[in-house]
Amino acid sequence: MIARVGHVAFAVPDLDRSVAFAQEVIGLRLEARADGVAYLTSNRRHHQLRLVQGDAHACSSIGLDVADAATLDALAARAEAAGLVAEADREQHPGIERTLWIDVPDGPTFEVCAGVAAVPDAAYPVHGVRPKKLGHVTLAAADTAALERVLTDTLGFRVSDRIPGVLAWLRCNTDHHGIGVVASESPGLNHYAFELEGWGAFATLADHIIQHDVRLIWGPGRHGPGENLFCYYEDADGSMVECFSDILKVEDEATYRPLDWPNDATSLNRWGPGPDPAWFGYSTPFATAVPTAVAR
Numbered sequence: 001m002i003a004r005v006g007h008v009a010f011a012v013p014d015l016d017r018s019v020a021f022a023q024e025v026i027g028l029r030l031e032a033r034a035d036g037v038a039y040l041t042s043n044r045r046h047h048q049l050r051l052v053q054g055d056a057h058a059c060s061s062i063g064l065d066v067a068d069a070a071t072l073d074a075l076a077a078r079a080e081a082a083g084l085v086a087e088a089d090r091e092q093h094p095g096i097e098r099t100l101w102i103d104v105p106d107g108p109t110f111e112v113c114a115g116v117a118a119v120p121d122a123a124y125p126v127h128g129v130r131p132k133k134l135g136h137v138t139l140a141a142a143d144t145a146a147l148e149r150v151l152t153d154t155l156g157f158r159v160s161d162r163i164p165g166v167l168a169w170l171r172c173n174t175d176h177h178g179i180g181v182v183a184s185e186s187p188g189l190n191h192y193a194f195e196l197e198g199w200g201a202f203a204t205l206a207d208h209i210i211q212h213d214v215r216l217i218w219g220p221g222r223h224g225p226g227e228n229l230f231c232y233y234e235d236a237d238g239s240m241v242e243c244f245s246d247i248l249k250v251e252d253e254a255t256y257r258p259l260d261w262p263n264d265a266t267s268l269n270r271w272g273p274g275p276d277p278a279w280f281g282y283s284t285p286f287a288t289a290v291p292t293a294v295a296r
Contacts, residue, residue: 001071001156002172005136005179006113007047007063008192011054011287012237018051021236024127025212026194031119032094039094042194044118046095048134057237058287059189061101061111062137062179064155064172072100072114075155082154095119102154106187107147108139109288110155128208129201131194135244138180138190140283144168147181160250161225163261163268169225176226176248188283191232193242202231205243209233218279221269224261232279240282 012018019038022028028040031047039047052060066072079086085103093099097115104110141147148168151157157170160177169177182190196202202220209215217240219231228247235241250256261267265274 001066001075002064002112002178003067004065004173005062005134006045006065006116007050007111007134008137008189009050009052009060009063009111010237010239010284011052011056011058011060013054013057014236015051015053018236021212022049022051025209025214026235026241027126027128027130029124037093041119042131043133044121045133046117046119047093050093057239057284059108059239059284060287061109062139062189063111063113065113065116067114069098069114072098072112075102075112076100078154082150084150084154103288104147104150106143107141107150108189108286129196129205129243131196131243133195134192135175135195135247136178136180136193138182138193138242140182140184140186140188140190142183142185142187144181144183151179151181158253159258160256161259161261163225163263166263167225171250174249174251176228176250182280184280184283186281186283186285188285189239190280190282191240191242193244195247196243196245198245199229201245202229202243206231218275219269221271224267224270225259237284239284240279 022040028042031041032039036053038051040049041047079102087101089099090101095117096113100112102110151170157172160169160171162168168181170179172178214233217232222229226248228244230244232242268274
């Protein structure tokens with residue numbers, strides 16, 4: 001039912017600083033800014049990153065795109081049947097005709113979007129590397145099974161691979177994963193990920209971000225699940241950003257079978273060391289805290 005991961009939204013305490021970082025380090029274009037809200041993109045989707053002036057840093061919502069209003073209405077019925085808090089058009093933002101806001105217990109608020117505007121893909125000054133798109137997000141959850149059930153049973157994601165009890169990767173289109181779920185005692189956003197053009201872009205990226213005193217947390221390397229090249233760094237507010245390329249495409253749903261990967265370094269990095277334990281601790285808190293008891 002979900003076509004793609006569309007955007008991620010954050011509350012940030014210093015909007016000017018966060019917007020500058022998104023432009024100068026991540027390589028996004030400022031599409032619009034008004035009333036304490038900035039909208040940034042790297043392609044024709046109106047925005048892939050929404051930054052809102054706030055008192056504290058938090059992940060406000062995860063934007064998920066659907067094909068049309070009928071799909072949005074069907075998801076509303078499924079969310080209600082699952083006992084989830086779902087509200088139409090809770091907030092209005094430019095470039096999006098209709099939204100369905102779904103609050104997940106101990107998880108994120110999903111902002112399901114229909115009628116997302118396409119903006120001109122005009123040339124703009126790129127600092128470093130211009131990403132192709134926002135590709136996926138990874139969510140930290142104490143009860144990973146419960147979050148997976150919402151993703152699969154209500155939103156229609158399919159499990160691609162797992163490291164049982166540690167990580168799961170789920171897809172909504174041909175990309176191996178649009179959402180990851182990592183086990184953590186601190187629910188929140190573990191990281192958000194932008195797709196790069198290919199291997200050559202990683203060297204340009206690493207050389208560029210060091211000019212802004214930003215260093216890689218982990219990588220470059222190649223994941224086992226998804227097979228994608230990767231590297232990670234922190235944004236201006238301490239959230240973790242992944243850059244990736246060459247992700248596995250699941251072209252045949254009928255024959256694809258998820259794998260259970262071993263819980264060792266070679267699963268997470270085929271080329272070298274696994275992540276520092278601190279990687280699993282990254283968790284930008286969700287702005288909306290929903291008690292577990294809401295869902296049934």
